[in-house]
Amino acid sequence: MLQLNSGFFGRWHLWATLICGLLGTTAAQALESVTLQLKWTHAFQFAGYYAAVEKGFYQQAGLQVKLREAAPGTDPVKVVMDGQADFGVGASSLLLERQAGVPVVALAVIFQHSPLVLVARQSQPTQSVHDLQGKRVMFEAQSAELQAYLRQEGLDATALQSLPHSFNTRDLIEGRVDAMTAYSTNELYDLDQADFAYQVYSPRAVGIDFYGDNLFTSEQQIKTHPARVAAFRAASLKGWQYAMAHPDEIIDLILTRYSKQHTRAFYQFEAQQMAPLLQSSLIEVGYMNPGRWHHIAQTYVSLGLLPKDVSLDGFLYDTTPPSSIWSPYLAGALTLLLGMTLLVSYILHTNRRLAASLASQKLAQQALTESQQLYQSILHASPDAVVVSDLQGIIQHASPVAVTMMRGTTEDQLLGRNIADFRDPADIPRATANIAAMFKGVYNGAEDYQLIRLDGSMLETEINAEIVRNAQGKPSGLIFVVRDISERKKTEQRIRHMAQHDALTGLPNRALFSDRLQRAIANAVRDQTSLALMFIDLDKFKPVNDTHGHAVGDLLLQEAAQRMLQCVRDSDTVARIGGDEFVVLLRGATGVPETLAVAEKIRSVLVRPFLLQAYSLQISCSIGIALFPEHGQDDITLAKNADLAMYQAKERGRNQVCLYQATPAP
Missing domain, CATH: 3.30.70.270 (Reverse transcriptase/Diguanylate cyclase domain)
Structure with a gap:
């Protein structure tokens, strides 16, 4: 076992602690406290912000961010405009707020397609949204796009019995209401779990395709703290990129640090449903298409909710602010980067030295003797095929599994033949190079090869090779452990096809x-x-x-x-x-x-x-x-x-x- 010098390790630990302490103190002194008002209670819906907090993206941007949950009746726009929060998450109805004189500014779009839908009790397979006329419907705030959808379908709000939203799916399941506004990413899970028959009506059916969960702030925030706004936006979007790439990690984080209100299965459903709405693999997270906003505005105009001369001026955040706004953060960031670079370089150098020593010992421990008894034990005990050859590749021993794998009947059918006789010609240069590298002390691990069996058929295998050494430690032969991976390959191919x-x-x-x-x-x-x-x-x-x-x-x-x-x-x-x-x-x-x-x-x-x-x-x-x-x-x-x-x-x-x-x- 490798022995570490305790004095060296103690000095390294002390230096690392001091460096990290100094860097942490510097970073802590530079942090600005800001608050983000969420649109609802903690859920995967806000995964990017959790990631930005927990992965340190906000801290790296010089910010300490508090995430504020919403409750039924909370208006994120009012909270931000009243100064109770610096940033908020809102719907595309931000456009209506702007036209009403509220100085709100859209910073970034998170959902390329809004998850807001109407969910109704299914009474017959062929029912339509028009069957809601006269029915009891719960509407939530910031659902203007659904109101627009109903009006475009010819259903006036007065034709429905509009009720305050309880945000409880049991009201729909137990018949207290006939329909409710919902997020396709959330409430549908509860309905599915209850085996409840429902119909979903989406505004996208009539071309009303709005953005969802837009990050916003106030004009005053941008004017007073331009650097803070730019830094917060960039760190938030970085958090979203990380969250969508690591959903299981973020779900663990939500359950551990933020909320146990829902089960893991609920958050997994939510994450799965969000992926096509964000389209993060095709469109950069946060991207705002002015044409889409114009489309949303014109939809409101056509329904009489906005005037014909509506303008987007000042509503969309300028993502290319002057570089000078970053100057308050530059010195601290460079100092932090330099310190971390030195520390990481030192750790990597130490790890390389330790890894090299461990690899050397492992090779020494794995060395085999020329003992025939040990050969026979290995040959017969392994569930995989084992073949032993001399240094020229001539087979000297083959396990019963190897004989069967090669579709032979006796070991004599393999003895005296060269390993290369059974390799796919296309694999020979790679196999030769790997064996040569192994003699130079470079071990590449098990690799996949195709073998030609005695009957001429091909077999997919994974081969692990080692050098056999004599009592003096000199190479005397080679040992090959061969595993049949044909079924694994087929399974991998099926899984790969399903995943793609x-x-x-x-x-x-x-x-x-x-x-x-x-x-x-x-x-x-x-x-x-x-x-x-x-x-x-x-x-x-x-x-x-x-x-x-x-x-x-x-x-x-x-x-x-x-x-x-x-x-x-x-x-x-x-x-x-x-x-x-x-x-x-x-x-x-x-x-x-x-x-x-x-x-x-x-x-x-x-x-x-x-x-x-x-x-x-x-x-x-x-x-x-x-x-x-x-x-x-x-x-x-x-x-x-x-x-x-x-x-x-x-x-x-x-x-x-x-x-x-x-x-x-x-």
């Missing part, structure tokens, strides 16, 4: 598409070619689910996917990234006319009737196109602009193909 493909349509999912898009851009840069990205949203899909049920809706999605696949080449990619949202990647697109032709082909096939279960269903689609490199030179920018073009297509009446334009055409 949509279970319903079989198309690539968001993660796989994001990877393909990044690779396609890299290849386009290398080969100096172009590509096209399409965002496709099915129009009028939600009414299909509402009228005919999810089973028919699923069949429609599957058929739509097949139709789109028939419009593109094998080298192109069609993926499903959300409920009725698809994306198409055209590699090596030759120009605008050719790209528009493909998009028009997709639009045309999707507008044709779908014959499903004796129903003839009619939908359409809105398609937005962004070209590389003209409309973006990275995947994030390209996705943003394709998304913007798709919303331009919707604003022009849907069933449209729209090429991205920096300034939308009138």
Whole structure:
């Protein structure tokens, strides 16, 4: 066992403690205290802020942040404007507040699609939102988008029995109300657990696609503390990026530090439902599309909730403030960085020395003797195949498992033959290099190889090799431990396919598409070619689910996917990234006319009737196109602009193909 010098370790620990203490004192003295008013009680809905606190992102930005829970009736806008909090989380109704004279400023968008929906008791499979007329409905504050949705559907608020929201799903389950506003990420879990039959009505069914859970502050906060606002925003978004990449860790954090109000399963459901709403793998967390805000404003205008001359001036935060606002933090940050760099460098150097010593001892302990008795014990005791050869690779011993694995009947069929005879020729250079490296003291661990068995069939294996040494410590042979991993490979392939493909349509999912898009851009840069990205949203899909049920809706999605696949080449990619949202990647697109032709082909096939279960269903689609490199030179920018073009297509009446334009055409 490696012995550590106690004096050395004590001095190292003392220095580390002093350095960390000094750095901690400096950081603590520089922290500014601010408060964030949440929109509701602690839940995964606010995961990014928990991550920013617990991972030290706020502290690194010079801030000490208090997270303030909301209660029924809490108005985050009023709390911030009254000075009880510095920042808040609000809905897209912030636009209405701004028009009413409240100096609120949107800092960042967290949910690219609002989770706010109406949930109603299901009385019949074909019911629609119009069946709510005269029914008892609980409305929460900041639900203007749902009010807009009902008005666009022709349901006036006076046609409903509007009730104060209790935020208790038992009221719906036990029949005290007929419908309630809810978050698709939260309340649906309770309804599912109660095995309650319900219908969900989303504003997105009629083109009302609002942002959700927007981070905001006041004009006065930005004017008085510009550096603080910029630092808080950046640290919060960093927290969101971390949280969505590590959901299980954040769930543990919520249960340990913030709330045990819900079960782990509830938070897992919430995290899973939030992923497609944030779209963090395609769109940068926090991104605010002015075109989307304009779309939201125009929706309010069309419903008489905002005047026609509504302006977004001053409402959207300028994400490129003067660099001078960072000067109060620069000196402290540089000092902290320098100290931490020195400490980390010292620790890494020490760890390398310790690791090298441990590896050396491990090799020494694993050395084998030439004892035939030990050979036989190893050969017969191992559940894996064991083969021993001389230094030239000639097989001297083979375990019974090795004989069976190679589809032989006796050990003699393997003895005297070279290990290389059974390797896939493509693997021989790698195997030879690994053995040579092992003799130089570099051990690469077990590796996967294909073996050619005695009957000529191929076998997927994992092989671990070691040097056999004699009593003087000199190499005298090689020992190979071989494991059959063919079933594991098949399982991994199935799991990999499931992780990268949509279970319903079989198309690539968001993660796989994001990877393909990044690779396609890299290849386009290398080969100096172009590509096209399409965002496709099915129009009028939600009414299909509402009228005919999810089973028919699923069949429609599957058929739509097949139709789109028939419009593109094998080298192109069609993926499903959300409920009725698809994306198409055209590699090596030759120009605008050719790209528009493909998009028009997709639009045309999707507008044709779908014959499903004796129903003839009619939908359409809105398609937005962004070209590389003209409309973006990275995947994030390209996705943003394709998304913007798709919303331009919707604003022009849907069933449209729209090429991205920096300034939308009138």
